[in-house]
Structure formats: C-alpha cells, structure tokens
Amino acid sequence: MTGAIPVFWMSKQKLSIIDLSNNSFSEFSNNNLLADLSTTFKNCTRLQTLSLGNNMFFGSMPKEINKNLPLLLELLLRGNTLTGSIPEELCHLPFLHLLDLSENNLSGSIPKCLGDLHSFKQSQTYFINSMKPFIVFPSLSYMRHIELILKGRIIEYMNRIAMHFTIDLSNNDLCGKIPDKLTELIHLGTLNLSWNKLMGNISNNIGLLIDLESLDLSHNFLSGSIPPSMVSITFLSYFNLAYNNLSSQIPVANQFGTFDPSIYVGNPQLCGNSMPTNCSLWLPGNGGEQGTKHEEDNDKTEKLGLYGSITLGYITGFWLVCGSLVLNRSWRHAYFKLVFDLRDKLLVLTGVNLACTTRWFGLERN
Numbered sequence: 001m002t003g004a005i006p007v008f009w010m011s012k013q014k015l016s017i018i019d020l021s022n023n024s025f026s027e028f029s030n031n032n033l034l035a036d037l038s039t040t041f042k043n044c045t046r047l048q049t050l051s052l053g054n055n056m057f058f059g060s061m062p063k064e065i066n067k068n069l070p071l072l073l074e075l076l077l078r079g080n081t082l083t084g085s086i087p088e089e090l091c092h093l094p095f096l097h098l099l100d101l102s103e104n105n106l107s108g109s110i111p112k113c114l115g116d117l118h119s120f121k122q123s124q125t126y127f128i129n130s131m132k133p134f135i136v137f138p139s140l141s142y143m144r145h146i147e148l149i150l151k152g153r154i155i156e157y158m159n160r161i162a163m164h165f166t167i168d169l170s171n172n173d174l175c176g177k178i179p180d181k182l183t184e185l186i187h188l189g190t191l192n193l194s195w196n197k198l199m200g201n202i203s204n205n206i207g208l209l210i211d212l213e214s215l216d217l218s219h220n221f222l223s224g225s226i227p228p229s230m231v232s233i234t235f236l237s238y239f240n241l242a243y244n245n246l247s248s249q250i251p252v253a254n255q256f257g258t259f260d261p262s263i264y265v266g267n268p269q270l271c272g273n274s275m276p277t278n279c280s281l282w283l284p285g286n287g288g289e290q291g292t293k294h295e296e297d298n299d300k301t302e303k304l305g306l307y308g309s310i311t312l313g314y315i316t317g318f319w320l321v322c323g324s325l326v327l328n329r330s331w332r333h334a335y336f337k338l339v340f341d342l343r344d345k346l347l348v349l350t351g352v353n354l355a356c357t358t359r360w361f362g363l364e365r366n
Contacts, residue, residue: 037061037082042068053078053100060084061101066092074098078168086111086169094118097165102192106172110193115181120165120188166190170216174198178217183208190214194240198222202246207232214238218263226251226270242266249279 037057041047047069057080062068065075066089075090078100085108086101097119165185170192177200178193188209198220207229215233218240225248226241232254239259243266250256250264250272261274271279 037077041065044069045071047072048095049074049076051076052080055080057082061087061090061106063087063089065089069093072096076100077104079103081105083107085109086114086174088113090114091116100166100168102168102170102172104172106169106174108174109176110169110174110179110182110198112179112181114167115179115184117185120167120185123187164189165211168192169196171195176200178203178222180205185209187211192216193220195219200224202227204229206230209233210235212236216240217244218242218266220244222246225249231256239263246270250274 037052037059041050041062045068048071050069050072051074053076057077060083061077065072065087070093072093073095075093075096076098079102082101082104084106086106088111090096090099091111091113096117165188167182167185167188168190171194174193174196175198178198180203182188182191183203183205186208189211191209191212192214194216195218198217199222201224202217202222204227206227210233212233213235215236215238219242222241222244223246226246228251230236231251234254236255240263242263246264246267247269248271250270252272259274264270264275268277271277
C-alpha cells in the first residue's frame with residue numbers, strides 16, 4: 001500500500017490535525033511512509049496542525065503550502081531528512097506561530113520574508129481573537145500532544161496549549177547571514193538557529209525582540225560584537241552563543257550578569273568579567289595581544305615614515321645639485337674644474353705617499 005497514507009490525507013478536507021511524530025512507520029511492511037512531502041496535502045484546506053516529527057520523510061518542503069494549508073497554525077517537521085531550501089511560501093501563512101524544521105538537511109539561506117510572518121507581530125490575545133472566525137478548535141476530548149525543544153530541553157504539551165511563538169531551524173545546513181528582518185517579529189518567544197553555517201554579525205536591532213525568552217545561536221560562524229541592545233531583552237532566560245567568532249566586550253547590564261560563562265565558550269576574543277580574558281588586557285599598553293598589535297602597527301608606521309623622508313630628501317638633494325649644474329653653464333664649469341683639481345691633487349698625494357712608503361720599506365730592508 002505504498003502511498004496510501006498521503007492519499008488518505010488528501011481525501012479528508014475537514015481534517016484539522018495530523019500528528020505522526022515519534023514513530024518508525026518505515027519499518028512496517030505494506031506501509032511505506034518514506035514519502036516526498038513536496039506533493040502532499042493539496043486538499044487539506046482546514047488543516048491546523050501538521051506534526052510529522054522524528055520520522056523518515058524526505059524531499060523538499062510542501063509546495064504552495066500557503067495555498068494548500070492556509071489555516072496552518074503549527075508546522076512541526078523536526079527530525080526528518082528534508083532537503084532543499086526553506087520556501088518563501090511559509091511567509092504567507094497568517095496564523096503560523098509554531099515553526100520547527102530542525103534536525104533536517106535543509107540548505108540555502110534563511111528567507112528574509114520570515115520577518116513578515118503576521119502572527120509573530122501580534123500579541124497572544126489579539127492573535128486568538130483574530131483567528132476565531134477561521135479556526136475550529138478540536139474537541140476537548142481529543143488528547144492533543146505537541147513536543148517542543150524550548151530553553152535547551154524537550155517540553156511536552158498535552159491537550160490545548162498556550163500560545164508560544166517559536167521558530168526553530170537548528171541542526172541544518174543553512175548558510176548566509178541572519179536576516180535583519182527577523183527582528184521585526186516583536187512577539188517571538190523562541191529563536192533557535194544553532195548548529196548551522198550562518199555568518200556575519202548579530203543584528204544591532206535584536207533588542208526589538210522584547211518577548212524573546214530563549215535564543216540559541218551557538219555553533220555557527222557569527223562574528224562581530226554582542227549588540228548592546230540585547231540588554232533590553234529582559235525576558236531572556238535561556239541564551240547560548242558558544243562556538244562562534246564573536247569578539248569585544250560582553251554586556252554586563254540586566255540579565256547578562258546572571259548568565260553562565262559556558263554560553264560564550266569557543267569565542268576566544270570575547271572578554272568580560274565572566275570570561276578568563278580580562279578586557280583591560282586587550283587595551284593598548286597593557287601587554288595584551290591587541291595592545292601589542294597596536295604598538296607593532298605604530299612601529300611599522302613610524303619606520304615607513306622615516307624611510308619615506310630619507311628617500312624624499314635624497315631625491316630632492318640630487319635634483320637640486322644636478323638640476324643646478326644642468327641649467328647653469330658657469331656653475332657646471334666650476335663644478336667640473338673643482339672635481340678635476342681634486343682629482344689631480346689626490347693623484348699627486350697618492351704618488352708622494354707611495355714613494356715615501358717604498359723608500360721607507362727599502363731602508364728597513366737595509
């Protein structure tokens with residue numbers, strides 16, 4: 001019955017929740033769930049929750065997901081073998097507030113348009129009220145189950161869950177910069193981009209994420225400093241920047257004074273009270289690496305200036321003398337007469353000295 005399950009989904013237009021997480025259906029004979037998700041869910045227009053985590057689904061993300069699943073609230077595809085890029089169609093799902101694509105093989109860059117996700121810009125109260133005309137919640141008799149990794153640990157929710165706005169793209173092959181537009185998702189609660197190949201700086205506007213409680217950017221190639229605006233994210237209780245290329249001083253205000261130093265490990269150029277490297281050692285004149293480098297740069301500059309002055313002086317002197325001789329005939333004649341006179345005197349003096357020396361050696365032999 002290969003492909004029977006996708007056909008079943010497509011025939012259920014009133015289906016609102018699909019939860020096949022934490023299974024090994026691929027081991028069952030006559031039920032091959034190694035399906036390509038890119039061609040499924042075409043007629044499930046009432047679907048609210050799609051939870052297929054920890055299975056063996058492959059292929060790319062579902063095509064035209066915003067048209068086929070317009071009322072989608074939760075998209076949970078953690079722990080599969082999905083490939084390709086994150087489709088921009090996700091950005092046009094107005095009610096999406098849980099997005100977990102972690103532990104797959106997704107590549108490419110993070111779409112900038114994720115910063116346009118409408119639901120992440122609304123408060124929970126406004127969000128619930130705005131979706132009531134469209135969403136029909138399942139009966140309370142249905143045991144609703146969702147697993148999320150929040151603040152570094154697995155949290156299991158049963159029955160109806162409180163709204164928790166989450167984006168988890170960790171453990172993929174995503175590259176490029178973190179889009180600055182993500183800082184427009186002001187009610188985002190959890191952002192996990194760890195274990196990717198992201199580079200560039202952390203946006204200076206990240207302090208706009210005032211509801212952020214969990215932020216994990218560890219195990220990437222991020223550089224630059226920790227933006228000072230982060231101290232304004234006062235709800236931030238879980239934070240990890242380990243194993244990047246960050247530098248400069250760690251902020252100390254608000255909650256930054258309570259974080260464990262282990263969240264900065266693997267960033268040897270970070271300094272602060274919680275780090276082995278004291279920031280004062282990086283200042284010029286204090287014996288630190290940066291101070292030494294600064295002094296070495298100054299020495300090189302001074303040497304270059306000295307060599308330049310000598311060269312300029314030589315060229316200037318040469319042309320002052322030679323130029324004068326070329327332009328003035330009387331000076332030229334006087335100069336060469338002086339040279340010839342000096343030559344003659346030198347030859348005479350050399351001859352006299354040579355004769356005296358020869359005569360002196362002759363007397364010594366006698």
